[in-house]
Amino acid sequence: MTSLNHTVFSHTVFHxxxxxxxxxxxxxxxxxxxxxxxxxLLGNSLLIYIIFTKRSLHEPMYLFLCMLAGxxxxxxxxxxxxxxxxxxxxxxxxxxDRCITQVFFLSFTFIFESGILVVxxxxxxxxxxxxxxxxxxxxxxxxxxxxxxxLLRSYGTIFPMIFxxxxxxxxxxxxxxxxxCKHIVLARVSCDDIRVNIWYGxxxxxxxxxxxxxxxxxxxxxxxxxxxxxxxxxxxQKALNTCGSHVCVIILFYGPGIFSVxxxxxxxxxxxxxxxxxxxxxxxxxxxxxPIIYGIMTKQIWxxxxxxxxxxxx
Numbered sequence: 001m002t003s004l005n006h007t008v009f010s011h012t013v014f015h016x017x018x019x020x021x022x023x024x025x026x027x028x029x030x031x032x033x034x035x036x037x038x039x040x041l042l043g044n045s046l047l048i049y050i051i052f053t054k055r056s057l058h059e060p061m062y063l064f065l066c067m068l069a070g071x072x073x074x075x076x077x078x079x080x081x082x083x084x085x086x087x088x089x090x091x092x093x094x095x096x097d098r099c100i101t102q103v104f105f106l107s108f109t110f111i112f113e114s115g116i117l118v119v120x121x122x123x124x125x126x127x128x129x130x131x132x133x134x135x136x137x138x139x140x141x142x143x144x145x146x147x148x149x150x151l152l153r154s155y156g157t158i159f160p161m162i163f164x165x166x167x168x169x170x171x172x173x174x175x176x177x178x179x180x181c182k183h184i185v186l187a188r189v190s191c192d193d194i195r196v197n198i199w200y201g202x203x204x205x206x207x208x209x210x211x212x213x214x215x216x217x218x219x220x221x222x223x224x225x226x227x228x229x230x231x232x233x234x235x236x237q238k239a240l241n242t243c244g245s246h247v248c249v250i251i252l253f254y255g256p257g258i259f260s261v262x263x264x265x266x267x268x269x270x271x272x273x274x275x276x277x278x279x280x281x282x283x284x285x286x287x288x289x290x291p292i293i294y295g296i297m298t299k300q301i302w303x304x305x306x307x308x309x310x311x312x313x314x
Contacts, residue, residue: 011174011189014099016092018083020177021273030087033280036288037080043291044069050304057300060138061127064120065294067147068249071113072287078106079283083179099181100165106283107158107183107204110257114212115150117250121219124243129226157204164200168192178276213254220247245297249290256282 018026051057051066082102085091094102127134161183168190178185187197223243260278295301 009171011170012096014094014096014170014174014176014181014186014189016082016086016094016179016181017175017177018086018092018179019273019276021271026087030084033080033083033087033284036284037076037084040072040076040284040287043295044073044287046305047291047294047301050301050308054304057304060123060134060143061120062301063140063143064116064123068113068116068120069291071109071116072290075106075109075113075283076287078102078109079180079280083280086179094181096170099186100162102181103165103183103186104158104162106180107161108154111157111204111208112150112154113253114209115153117246117253118212118215119146119150120246121216121250124246125219125223127242128223153208157208160200161204164197168194168197177272179280182279209254209257216250241297245294248293248297249286252286252289252293253282256285
């Protein structure tokens with residue numbers, strides 16, 4: 001009997017392709033990427049600046065909105081600069097450690113933002129159902145404690161993913177058909193059994209995003225029940241208006257993400273570049289549109305933006 005001794009080679013450097021099949025169109029594709037990133041940075045930075053500098057906006061709703069704006073900037077920054085480097089300079093080379101770091105921060109930020117949306121739904125529930133106790137319930141101390149809890153939940157959920165990826169041997173290929181490192185995209189080029197990674201990904205999805213959607217749905221059922229029992233038509237309209245911008249942001253955040261997950265699981269006939277583009281939409285579009293939605297639909301923020309620019313022009 002002959003025994004064969006060999007060492008399995010594991011890649012430590014990978015190459016991100018960008019959008020597979022559309023490499024010759026990367027320059028043109030980079031235009032909406034760059035535009036959306038600039039709008040995201042400007043819009044969310046302006047939102048954060050206005051909320052921090054205007055004491056009249058130091059209320060729970062706007063502080064949570066400030067956290068959401070910060071998460072939007074982080075979420076977009078995790079992926080778009082890397083994509084632009086690929087599109088402009090073909091700089092798709094990335095080390096394993098940097099790739100895993102990107103996976104961690106992208107997943108961490110996404111779950112953190114989902115948690116903030118749940119907290120904002122709870123904030124609207126308190127504001128509409130218990131308006132007289134709103135400021136006494138949501139104190140500044142409680143707001144920061146909630147922020148810490150959301151951060152710890154995100155960290156605790158995603159941290160094991162680092163070890164699940166570190167244990168793998170990447171001997172199949174060092175080519176990643178994407179604009180950024182994703183958990184399953186990286187795991188699929190491993191020679192090892194990745195069933196643990198797949199089941200852990202499902203656990204993360206169910207215990208965070210799906211649970212968050214259920215909690216938001218319950219919050220709005222309670223909100224609508226309270227709204228429909230309001231005796232005044234003005235109070236009824238005002239309550240709906242305060243929830244309108246948040247509902248739009250929820251649809252923008254979860255809609256493309258859920259659609260992307262469903263196409264990856266069941267849309268095997270869909271071209272790979274469509275999968276990549278759909279995955280990028282939920283990272284780029286919500287952070288770009290969120291400050292615009294809140295700026296247009298929230299009178300207090302719109303007034304402050306108008307006052308800021310009108311004052312500077314004089």
